[in-house]
Amino acid sequence: MEAVVFFVAAIGALGGAIGVIAMRNPFYSVLALIVHLFSLAALFLLLTSAFVAAAQVVVYAGAVMVLYVFVVAYVGGGGESAWEPIPGQRFLAPLLAIALFVELSIAVLGSALASLETHGPEVKAGFGDPAAIGRLLLEKFLLPFEASSILLLLAAVGAIVLAARRSPDNAPDAARVAEGDTPSKHSPTRLEGVSPSAPTP
Amino acid sequence: MNITWYIVFSSLLFATGVLGILLRRSPLVLLLCLELMLNAGNLALVAFSRMVGNEQGQVFAVIVMVIAACEVVVGLGLIVAIFRRRLPLNVDDLRELRG
Numbered sequence: 001m002e003a004v005v006f007f008v009a010a011i012g013a014l015g016g017a018i019g020v021i022a023m024r025n026p027f028y029s030v031l032a033l034i035v036h037l038f039s040l041a042a043l044f045l046l047l048t049s050a051f052v053a054a055a056q057v058v059v060y061a062g063a064v065m066v067l068y069v070f071v072v073a074y075v076g077g078g079g080e081s082a083w084e085p086i087p088g089q090r091f092l093a094p095l096l097a098i099a100l101f102v103e104l105s106i107a108v109l110g111s112a113l114a115s116l117e118t119h120g121p122e123v124k125a126g127f128g129d130p131a132a133i134g135r136l137l138l139e140k141f142l143l144p145f146e147a148s149s150i151l152l153l154l155a156a157v158g159a160i161v162l163a164a165r166r167s168p169d170n171a172p173d174a175a176r177v178a179e180g181d182t183p184s185k186h187s188p189t190r191l192e193g194v195s196p197s198a199p200t201p
Numbered sequence: 202m203n204i205t206w207y208i209v210f211s212s213l214l215f216a217t218g219v220l221g222i223l224l225r226r227s228p229l230v231l232l233l234c235l236e237l238m239l240n241a242g243n244l245a246l247v248a249f250s251r252m253v254g255n256e257q258g259q260v261f262a263v264i265v266m267v268i269a270a271c272e273v274v275v276g277l278g279l280i281v282a283i284f285r286r287r288l289p290l291n292v293d294d295l296r297e298l299r300g
Contacts, residue, residue, distance in 0.1 A: 006202045010210055017214055017237050021221030026229045033233050040240055047207065047251040049259045052243070052266075059266055060236075064273050071277045072229060075284045093223035097216045104212035108205060113252075116205045121254035128259055136260050144260075148267040155271035162278035165285075 006046060012039030030068045037061040049128035207248035214241035226291050228283070232276045239269045 016036025023029045037060045044053035086092075108116070126132055137145045214237060221234030243262045250258025283290060 002202055006206065013210075013214065014217070017217040017221075020230070020233050020237060021217065021224060026227060026233075029230050029233050033236060036237070037240070040244060043207070043210075043244060044247055046202070047247050049247050049250070049256075049262075052247055052259050052262050055263060055266060056243075059270065060240075064236075064270055067273060067277060068229075068233070071280060075229065075280060075290060090224065093220055096223060097220035100219055101213055101216035104215065105209055108208045108212065115252050116208065117203050118252070119202070120204060120251040123251075123254055127254075128256055132256050133259060133263065136256055137263070140257070141260050141264075144264055148264050151271050152267060155274045159274045159278035162275070163281040163285075 002046060005042065009039045009042035009046070012036070013043065026072050027069070030065060030072055033068075034061050034065050037065070047128075048123060051128055051130045051133045054130075204248050204252040207251075208245055211241045211244040211248065214238075214244065217241075226293050228276070228280050228290060228292055231292065232273060232280075235272065235276075236269060239265060239272075 013036050016032045016034075016039060019032030020029045020036065023032060037056060041053040041056040041061075044050075044056060218234045218237030218241060221237065222231060225231060225234065243265050246258045246262045246265065250256060250262075280290065283295070288295065
């Protein structure tokens with residue numbers, strides 16, 4: 001039974017991953033990644049980590065993917081140009097990926113970790129549930145927890161700074177009037193980080 | 202299922218993400234492939250945590266998820282900024298810093 005669930009979820013995850021890199025339209029890539037994330041959540045459940053699976057579905061497949069969908073809808077999924085800067089990249093890349101996979105597999109299969117061949121030890125009923133993870137996060141890993149919250153705040157501020165409107169056609173008209181009606185010749189809004197000067201009364 | 206299956210499958214997913222990074226040129230798809238690689242790492246972390254019988258690896262996986270969310274937010278902000286400046290959304294055309 002476990003093997004059946006594993007292989008179904010693995011095929012779903014691998015199919016989603018291949019769909020991400022094979023789809024021409026980025027919108028379909030995002031949808032394929034959602035399939036991948038759900039299948040991966042099933043694998044997490046098989047590994048008796050309920051909280052990580054729930055966080056995967058809620059945070060990743062819920063929140064982060066909605067962000068992706070919004071940006072894809074805003075930017076639009078243009079086709080990629082066929083221009084290749086490196087000749088033969090299309091053939092060298094799969095070779096490199098296969099080499100990486102073989103190398104990692106050799107490292108895993110040839111390792112001396114005897115417990116890799118087991119299912120892992122028997123665990124008690126509450127293994128990996130939210131209570132256990134929360135206790136670990138707030139007691140043993142309090143410092144990484146707080147650091148990651150600060151990192152989230154910094155990322156939010158950085159995203160606002162990066163994506164804020166500073167393009168010249170969105171500048172307020174008052175700035176252009178203050179320059180004496182010379183539109184966009186040396187408009188300061190073209191320069192990075194220079195805000196349009198407000199008219200002084 | 203042995204833990205080996207999970208680890209080998211996670212390395213397969215990681216190789217798929219690397220293949221996407223090498224093949225695609227749209228920054229949006231590159232971010233998606235980064236997600237693939239981070240998730241492969243997450244799967245390995247959770248599998249090793251099950252192997253040891255200790256939940257600490259799962260805490261690592263949760264924190265990796267937070268890092269991935271931060272990376273997505275900043276990356277998508279960059280993509281929106283590139284799009285606003287009418288620059289091409291193609292990582293091969295955005296090569297001014299290469300010298």
